[in-house]
Amino acid sequence: MSERDTICALASGAPPAAIAILRLSGPHVRALAERHLASGLPAARHASLTDMTDNDGALIDRGLALFMPGPGSYTGEDTLELYLHGGAAVIAHALDTLTAHEGVRMAEPGEYTRRAFEAGKLDLTEAEGVADIIEAETVAQKAQALRQLGGGLSQTYDQWRAELTGVLALVEVAIDFPDEGDAPQDTTAPILAKLGRLIGEIETALGDRGIGERIRDGFRVAIIGAPNAGKSTLLNRLARREAAIVTAKAGTTRDVIEVRRVLGGHVVWIADTAGLRVTEDEIEAEGVRRAEVAAREADLRLFVLDASAPDIGHLSTDYRLDTDLVVVNKSDLGAVPDGVSADHVISARDGSGVDALEQAIARFVDQYAASVEAPVITRQRHRERLTQGLSSLKAARDALEQDVGAELAAEDIRMALRQLGSIIGVVGVEDVLGAVFSEFCIGK
Numbered sequence: 001m002s003e004r005d006t007i008c009a010l011a012s013g014a015p016p017a018a019i020a021i022l023r024l025s026g027p028h029v030r031a032l033a034e035r036h037l038a039s040g041l042p043a044a045r046h047a048s049l050t051d052m053t054d055n056d057g058a059l060i061d062r063g064l065a066l067f068m069p070g071p072g073s074y075t076g077e078d079t080l081e082l083y084l085h086g087g088a089a090v091i092a093h094a095l096d097t098l099t100a101h102e103g104v105r106m107a108e109p110g111e112y113t114r115r116a117f118e119a120g121k122l123d124l125t126e127a128e129g130v131a132d133i134i135e136a137e138t139v140a141q142k143a144q145a146l147r148q149l150g151g152g153l154s155q156t157y158d159q160w161r162a163e164l165t166g167v168l169a170l171v172e173v174a175i176d177f178p179d180e181g182d183a184p185q186d187t188t189a190p191i192l193a194k195l196g197r198l199i200g201e202i203e204t205a206l207g208d209r210g211i212g213e214r215i216r217d218g219f220r221v222a223i224i225g226a227p228n229a230g231k232s233t234l235l236n237r238l239a240r241r242e243a244a245i246v247t248a249k250a251g252t253t254r255d256v257i258e259v260r261r262v263l264g265g266h267v268v269w270i271a272d273t274a275g276l277r278v279t280e281d282e283i284e285a286e287g288v289r290r291a292e293v294a295a296r297e298a299d300l301r302l303f304v305l306d307a308s309a310p311d312i313g314h315l316s317t318d319y320r321l322d323t324d325l326v327v328v329n330k331s332d333l334g335a336v337p338d339g340v341s342a343d344h345v346i347s348a349r350d351g352s353g354v355d356a357l358e359q360a361i362a363r364f365v366d367q368y369a370a371s372v373e374a375p376v377i378t379r380q381r382h383r384e385r386l387t388q389g390l391s392s393l394k395a396a397r398d399a400l401e402q403d404v405g406a407e408l409a410a411e412d413i414r415m416a417l418r419q420l421g422s423i424i425g426v427v428g429v430e431d432v433l434g435a436v437f438s439e440f441c442i443g444k
């Protein structure tokens, strides 16, 4: 196998900035340090102030160099970090100088972490934790990423895999020594008990209401209601900008328009949707269909009613679900009619009542997020694999219960082990590696 490339990249933020950190990893690091640092290769893990020169001996900049020898470094390879002035010219000069050498190139997104993963320093969920902590904007996202990075998910998946490996061993014994001495029930019963417990635990994990993914990707609130109720006006209020078009014409909003806010310490996507009504207009009908999808997928629906609409009483029962917040809008035009129970009375036009509504959304999201402690699923990828793993385990249980053969059960259990293993990246990961690491920024 040919020697690996040495990779380099700007690991800090975009210039201009006070400091630029350039990171190098790979087999040429020592030679590059000898060649370009006036002080030569720095002592391991000690910052040293040095001039850095280009291939003609001209000064690039003066800064700190930090050498971390492999295998104890993040990537497991020799690594060098250079702390230079954070200007675009300095960065370009340094990177051009380094990449002019054979075998030295710019890093791809996530390549340092990918190397760390390949060196066995991190498993795949921990590597995802690295990506997530960089992307984290809320305290909750950061806490979740830190837990993941610290092996919080790995522990659970490792434990399940260990238990399942034990179950597989028992099943294999049953295959090798069928019906020996005791009745088959005696060997099958403890296997079924263990399998049942695991199935239960995985079902509980999958029944987490998607909290982990929502903390990471955002909670969903849909504004729904009849045309002209003032949904877009409300969205604009909540967005604090003119995100959606407002007109006096019913049926203005066609597509779903989403705005992003941080409420209750969480990312929340608020969606304005087309007014719900039966319509001949093809485009509007598609809008209504999309509104219904958005409403279904939302964690919270704001069902907006127009206080001045003559049919408000009838509308208030037509589409709404129990979980909705009923928001009666246009309070400036009149009082809420008798018989309509409103959770919130607002005027989206003049803003009255909107703060209280916003606080209610924040409270809802906060409580929703707190309803599951330490979810072990934080991405769709985990959910898909775990769901597949669960169905393999159920197939194994059925095979054992119906006594159709321990071989079949063993095969299903092996399949489940592979699915669980692919979540943490110990098996069958080639197909997911590219997807996982391409989400990273360059330099990480």
Ligand SMILES: Nc1nc2c(ncn2[C@@H]2O[C@H](COP(=O)(O)OP(=O)(O)OP(=O)(O)O)[C@@H](O)[C@H]2O)c(=O)[nH]1
Binding pocket: 226, 227, 228, 229, 230, 231, 232, 233, 234, 245, 246, 247, 248, 249, 250, 251, 252, 253, 254, 273, 274, 275, 276, 329, 330, 331, 332, 333, 346, 347, 348, 349, 350
């Ligand atoms: N008086 C009053 N008028 C409002 C209020 N909110 C919205 N409107 C008016 O009601 C009309 C419809 O508002 P939109 O926000 O476009 O209503 P919508 O529910 O998004 O309508 P569609 O896109 O047709 O579904 C506009 O003329 C708004 O200015 C309010 O609180 N008070």
